Amino acid sequence: MLDIAEELHRWCLRAEPFAVATVSQVGGSTPRGPGAALAVDGAGTAVGSVSGGCVEAAVYDLCADVLADGRPLVRSFGFSTDDLFDIGLTCGGTVEVLIERIVPADRPEIVAFLAAAARRERVALVRPVADPAAGPGRALVVRPDHPDRGSLGAAELDRIAGDRARELLAAGTTGPLVPWPGHATRLLVESSVPAPRLLLFGAVDVAAALARLGSVLGYRVTVCDARPVFATPARFPAGVEVVVDWPHRYLATADVDARTVICVLTHDPKFDVPLLERALGLPVAYVGAMGSRRTHDDRLARLRAVGLDETRLARLRSPLGLDLGARSPEETALSIAAEIVSDRHGRSGLPLTGTSGTIHPPDRVRPSARPAPTRP
Template sequence: MLDIAADLQRWAEEGRDFAVATVVAVGGSAPRGPGAALAVDGEGTVIGSVSGGCVESAVYELCVQALADGADGADGESVLERFGYSDEDAFAAGLTCGGVIDILVTPVRAHDAQRAVLGAALAAAGRGEPVALARVARGPAALLGHALLVRSDGTARGTLGGHPELDRTAAAQAHALLEAGRTGTVELAEDGTHCPGGLTLLVESTVPPPRMIVFGAIDFAAALVRAGKFLGYHVTVCDARPVFATAARFPGADEVVVDWPHRYLQSTRTDARTVLCVLTHDPRFDVPLLTVALRMPVAFVGAMGSRRTHDDRDKRLREAGLSERELARLRSPIGLDLGARTPEETALSIAAEIVAERRGGTGLPLTATDTPIHRASASDGRTAAA
């Protein structure tokens, strides 16, 4: 539910009753991963998605029913439903892609005990704070949907109910997933021990968006900034030339920095999700920058240029002392082979390679492959299970 935190926070502030349906587990080919959510308020307004359309109508009805069940003042109960492909009835609610998804539907009414905890989680996520929300996704009906909020300093709010040790163990597990920036599931016993089979917790983590740093204030960079923002990155443009590196030329960027690229990269914050795109194709900038970049634990390093530029750059980087292993990390020339020519087409090519690297894709047309279309990858922090 944290993926639609901004809208849900507004509903909470307005005092609306609503029900949230959250994907807690997937099997086979499924369009959305754990944490994907759909919500319905008391007026029937719907936001979000759990399947890209396959089972939305059925999930909508579950949310409406969950709200109706608590309309008499009693706390509504959470329910867990499974959706898969139905061979017997082509019109039954199911996933035509052949996958299976488990969905937890939780009513959130103004008087519900869980409202304060969920509201605090939504507010924190809306402010961009790192936070984890652990909820009982499978287990005794009395505990289903109970929530525990865990912050980056390890402090917790709320309770999952049951044994006192359950909250302590769940908080520790949720904090570990939060530090890794991952959303996933945790198996625990009802007494808080690590024996599987008793409870399944869905832990949703929200962390600041990953960074994309674009080096080189050129027209291709402007198009890549727009693509990066579309993909959810916090985008920075860096160039040593103040006449080109201006906010007016890059209105879509979160930051525009005037500095020597390698010096800025050495001083700024990066992590394992950071994407570095070097568009300068000038050895004065490229070589010192890539010498630093290829020795950093970032997600992606790519550099623009022709085949000739790449060969010259490779030679210079070898002379600078980079190893074969370090050079193997460089995506150069950057982008997938789309036949791109315009800045916008080139930005699409670069963005496609970044997505393929992140998700473990081949970059081939789907018609030329027989692998699952939707698959988890180790680098995908939002859908990997604990």
């Protein structure tokens, strides 16, 4: 429900029932992953999507049925070769959908989760899927360093599910969860985390174009430059943070994590070298620097001179961006954004016509620091 949390939060404030269909599990190539949702209110208004269009009409009708009778449903859709007009995914994958009626007054855990998710706070919602023994309406809200709210029906299940959900929340991962091997209850964990950061160093024309794309891709964008004449909010899209400071000094105190993307666009060794010296030592997702191949070679020599080893230098994406033949600032920004997306999903960045295999791969999941618990 994360992609429509703001709208659903407003629906909760209206205190009127609605039905929400949430993708609980997928297999093969699918347009949307676990957590994607379609919701329908009493007036028939629909928001969101569970399949990119393949089965939306059928899921809409099921939402209307659940809204009317209140009984939750779990339905699976897959590719059908028997009837070209049958309901299914033409992409060849399978998608399982959990459909529930939400009455805000009766579902305080859902209301609390949606309110926090709308504010982009770090919070997870755990719900049972396809368990005949689990009564409708059970949910657990999990936050870092806070007591869990709600219940899945059993204290031991709540404890283990809460611990496992915190691991997924720390990784920003949404998906199915089996509390322990052999347990009958399969759970869906939806993890809301603050937007990942895109740090652009150098208030240049490419930064302005990349800031727009970064915002569209869901990043919280910051532009930093030591030159106040260029680092002005008027030169950048609304909502972009603009900081006047030396880049390396700003990065020393910036809040970064494993999803953070850093792009160095300054082309000036006095900015680039101290900045990259610090950036390449941080546990961030991506560090790239713009410039020609000659600039790149010079930059590597300067970084080696200040003591960076080959392991750290190997993390640097430079020249940054995919080979699109970009000329304009907008085209250059597109090539950089494309590389960021391909890196995030572990893909090649090659044309799909020259590749094989699944077009929509499952999201890469950071492995748990602990093994799955055994049954108590």
